[in-house]
Amino acid sequence: MGKAALITGVNGQDGSYLAEFLLEKEYRVHGLIRRSSVDTKERIAHLVGQPGFELITGDVTDATGVHRIIRRIQPDEVYNLAAQSHVGVSFDAPVATFAADAVGPLNILEAIRTESPHTRFYQASTSELFGSSQPPQNENTPMIPRSPYAVAKLAAHSLVRLYREAYGLFACAGILYNHESERRGEEFVTRKITKYVARLAGAMKNSAGTPPLDWPKLALGNLDAKRDWSFCGDMVRGMWLMLQQDQPDDFVLASGESHSVREFLELAFRPLGLDYRDFVRTDPSLFRPAEVDHLCGDAAKAREVLGWEPRVSFEELVTRMVESDVARERDRHGLRCAS
Ligand code: GDD
Numbered sequence: 001m002g003k004a005a006l007i008t009g010v011n012g013q014d015g016s017y018l019a020e021f022l023l024e025k026e027y028r029v030h031g032l033i034r035r036s037s038v039d040t041k042e043r044i045a046h047l048v049g050q051p052g053f054e055l056i057t058g059d060v061t062d063a064t065g066v067h068r069i070i071r072r073i074q075p076d077e078v079y080n081l082a083a084q085s086h087v088g089v090s091f092d093a094p095v096a097t098f099a100a101d102a103v104g105p106l107n108i109l110e111a112i113r114t115e116s117p118h119t120r121f122y123q124a125s126t127s128e129l130f131g132s133s134q135p136p137q138n139e140n141t142p143m144i145p146r147s148p149y150a151v152a153k154l155a156a157h158s159l160v161r162l163y164r165e166a167y168g169l170f171a172c173a174g175i176l177y178n179h180e181s182e183r184r185g186e187e188f189v190t191r192k193i194t195k196y197v198a199r200l201a202g203a204m205k206n207s208a209g210t211p212p213l214d215w216p217k218l219a220l221g222n223l224d225a226k227r228d229w230s231f232c233g234d235m236v237r238g239m240w241l242m243l244q245q246d247q248p249d250d251f252v253l254a255s256g257e258s259h260s261v262r263e264f265l266e267l268a269f270r271p272l273g274l275d276y277r278d279f280v281r282t283d284p285s286l287f288r289p290a291e292v293d294h295l296c297g298d299a300a301k302a303r304e305v306l307g308w309e310p311r312v313s314f315e316e317l318v319t320r321m322v323e324s325d326v327a328r329e330r331d332r333h334g335l336r337c338a339s
Pocket of ligand 1: 085086087088125126127128176177179187188189190192219220221222225226227261286288291292
């Protein structure tokens with residue numbers, strides 16, 4: 001029988017790719033999902049009902065529930081991907097962010113320590129930990145968080161190390177730089193852009209190939225921030241590799257290239273032959289109270305120890321996200337016409 005894994009946040013972007021990856025490796029995958037009155041299973045709809053895939057309702061902030069689940073499953077591996085993952089939102093909801101992103105992982109570590117100490121644990125740490133540290137950043141770069149989100153993630157990151165050193169748990173933190181895909185949430189800047197481009201492309205088809213005159217502009221915040229963007233599918237392979245090593249450790253996963261939001265816009269608008277500057281307006285309310293200006297990761301350790309490297313380039317990533325949103329837009333429009 002294959003290994004058993006528990007993925008928290010299984011219905012998120014990363015959870016859905018990781019679940020697919022582990023099912024292909026013949027794991028039994030238990031996915032933790034929060035109850036909601038609306039359907040939040042869109043990204044995993046194709047997995048529901050597959051042999052080896054089970055959904056469990058629960059919440060990482062509920063300590064007793066987490067203990068009960070870990071005691072029952074005795075998983076070989078736990079991947080903690082559940083989080084309030086939007087940096088901007090964390091300024092508006094700092095306490096809820098801290099509960100999900102710091103207390104949540106602590107509940108899991110405690111449950112593993114007391115109920116299932118053989119379980120290997122992966123924590124989704126983030127390049128946001130580096131905050132204002134100059135690039136390129138690696139595992140030894142000072143962590144100077146710049147948001148409630150990053151502070152909460154730093155608490156969790158420190159707990160992973162503590163539980164490794166104090167209790168000998170096999171606990172690893174993956175310090176992941178931005179990672180995107182066609183399943184990225186629409187409130188993150190990349191998807192916000194690709195969705196807008198797809199809508200504009202659809203509108204141009206019905207308007208003799210030119211943008212409609214009254215077409216609304218896309219409201220964005222800081223266009224000068226630089227990020228190190230990778231494809232999510234490449235990242236989940238790295239998460240798994242961390243838990244297959246002889247010794248637990250923390251690793252940066254990154255492409256080693258950084259691009260500004262402006263560069264992302266240029267590439268996304270290129271297929272339309274349009275200048276993004278004619279379609280974007282800056283909205284002061286979308287600027288963050290404190291910004292992380294420049295993230296660029298040095299993943300040398302992951303390359304050497306894990307043999308990991310990203311396979312999808314920045315250009316390919318932008319192209320696949322735009323193409324996917326264009327296809328969705330076509331389907332949406334087709335359905336509207338048919339009904
Ligand atoms: N979301 C958003 N919306 N960001 C905008 C916008 C906008 O309208 N306009 C400009 N930005 C800028 C943000 O200020 C930030 O500098 C950059 O675009 C990227 O923002 P996000 O896509 O929201 O991602 P993030 O870098 O803040 O955080 C993501 O990556 C982290 C890893 O580095 C998230 O996935 C985090 O959960 C993750 O830890």
